[in-house]
Amino acid sequence: MKTAVELTQLFRNTGRKVTAQRLCVWRLLEGNTSHPSAEVLFEEARRELETISLRTVYQVLRELEELGECMSLDLGTGASRFDPNVDAAHHHLVCTSCGKVRDLYADFPSVEAPKTGLDGFQVGSAEIVFRGTCAECKSNAGLNGSTRPKALVS
Amino acid sequence: MKTAVELTQLFRNTGRKVTAQRLCVWRLLEGNTSHPSAEVLFEEARRELETISLRTVYQVLRELEELGECMSLDLGTGASRFDPNVDAAHHHLVCTSCGKVRDLYADFPSVEAPKTGLDGFQVGSAEIVFRGTCAECKSNAGLNGSTRPKALVS
């Protein structure tokens, strides 16, 4: 994702306005590797800008997606997760207990769809999702039942 | 997934009843590689059993999942897709234009999460999702606009 500063340029140049709400969400996403949902971003945004609405957060996320500055990920955790890292190829680790998502920067050169047997299917991208248990959920296991399992394996 | 015949045994042995509805959905899933959604299964089931309800289809799918006989996949196509193939490791090709899902039986031995740098995350499984365009959508491209793009890249 472009920086908030770069986005400011871009928006002004294209007749869009740089509002406090946009700036707030942009800044929250900049360098963010936590893969927040819209709701989570909304809660964070509200701390800085008490009057921001969830509706607006969705709008800002949508427009970032349309600009190719942000990706929404469907990882089976209930809500879409937003990832500002659209440049570096990477994969994801998803905790099946708490829904936490972590980036995995590893190159899997062998992950390429075979050329044959695809029935003409033209492959553009490959995403790997690793599922498992994060450190916290592992230590919480057995006792209580972990930190609010909002989503399972999907 | 076990065959309808095996499931019949299992259900009888565990005090559950083998109803026409269960049998119908089981049979529709047996060997099914089309990754149908609940709705699609419902429509197919209704051809054989006009009175079956969508509610029941969801129930039957749920119980198959709980028995580990079926997987629900969240591939960013809107609705969950059901896959009776829970035994053989395989991956998926998803058409970003029409949502079609195809199995890919290919071994990617290198796809293993690294041991280090995971911050204690314990990885259990890896799924690869290849996205692209299926043969039909490729030939339909340019003219009309393809067969109802219900879902995009997610």
Next chain:
DNA sequence: TATTAGTTAACAATTATTGTTAAAAGTTAA
């Protein structure tokens, strides 16, 4: 055939997300 489980209809409810409207407020170019 009796018992028990399952199905159906007919809803309500939920969650995530987008659409809508009008009024109010903010941003920007000039």
Next chain:
DNA sequence: TTAACTTTTAACAATAATTGTTAACTAATA
């Protein structure tokens, strides 16, 4: 600074997928 234009907000409604609920009915099994 102002005028023009864009955004935001509130306050809903709406959608789609899915699950919960109830009661009446029907069907499966021992």
